[in-house]
Amino acid sequence: MSYLLKEKPKKLINENGLRLDGRKRLELRPIKLKVGTLKNANGSAYIEWGRNKIIVAVYGPREIHPKHMALPTEARLRCRYSMAAFSTPERKRPGPDRRSIELSKVIKEALKPALFLERFPKTAIDVFIEVLESEGGTRVASITAASIALADAGIPMRDLVAACAAGKVDGQIVLDLNSAEDMYGEADLPIAMMPRKKEITLIQMDGKMSIDEFNESLKICIDACDKIYEVQRKALIEKFKV
């Protein structure tokens, strides 16, 4: 809890090059992924990424309601990102707000290119993302978990989607920002990609970076996504191991 700060600390990276949670500059937080945690959903996943705890459920392809939302040539992908009231240090007012509506949209668009939606015309695929605890980087953790929940549901996909963030903190480029670094750092660059073909499906930036810094952030993010991809594949195979 010590690094969940309400005021800006003097230094986010100490003289030994360690960050507030003791990580090195290019170190990911530990990731724990579990597939098939919910029995009622077609596919589900639970992710612990540092202190982020997120549960994802995928339903579908199923009949679409309301009926007028049906698309004649493809399935409609619907995403709902929602944070639990107890997910933040201060109570969060439950229900959709500006931020979660935006995140629902960008997560949907990050997942969509990976899916063969045209296989299931006039149907809906629903992805529900519930953040139980948050510590910065919930959107990338959500995308990572949602993509394996979709695979668990048996929905045809071109590739899994792995996601990670990089950013600039205390003038240095760091990987996988936590909440303090996100809040008091200089820039934040979340990226989602399909690692097989290195296709980027989400890129956002908040703050200021030079072009060189941006390129370096992009590179470390892509390397991290490859690592996350392996974790995802392992988690999926783990479910069916005898």
Next chain:
Amino acid sequence: MKNKKRKTEMEIREIVTPGQKISPRNKRMGDNVFVEEGNIYSERMGLVEVNEKRVEVIPLSSVYIPSQGDIIVGVVQDVTPTSWVVNIFSPYTAYLPVSRAFQNLRESEKLELNKKIRVGEVLVAQVEIAGYGINPILTLIGKRLGRKRKGRLIFVNPAKVPRIIGKKGSMINILMKETGCEVIIGKNGVIIVNCEDEEKEALIHEIIRKIERESHTKGLTNRVEKLLDEKLRKCKK
């Protein structure tokens, strides 16, 4: 000879994830694979089956998409003036027109369709018309089709249905022969089990759940046979 070949095929089975490369494109493509830049990739979680000619992925989980000729088990959801609406546990709702439920129906009977087949009744039907994004049309005209009034419904993942049936019906035949029960398996993952006594019904339920859980493992048919033997002996005692 045949048995030998089957064994080697089984050994190549490996779990793949979506987007995993399976082989270069020098083979025929089976289900659940796609081609990109001259390579064949898996598009689902599943087990790969590769032989000299063909590459295929057997999915571990899926939803039922109706296709022509499938025998399915559905539940009547609604009655309209000309047809019944049938829930077939798929993204698409099915319709059963009067003409395909009953031949030679009198005019007066057509006015009282809700008395012919009631809402909530279980049907074993065949998909007559199905296509891309089309609500399927069912038929009751055919062998072993019609209403079912007795038995227990078991819902399984449609991807596991081929395993529950087994190679050339080996698994289902064992179940039916050993217990003497009637087991109807719908392609949509709905199974009707109809036994004389409830104990056997529960036993088949348990075994189907076991098959569903372990469908991707080797030597399942033998294990099921053993378990069935053991349990049946206990039943008799």
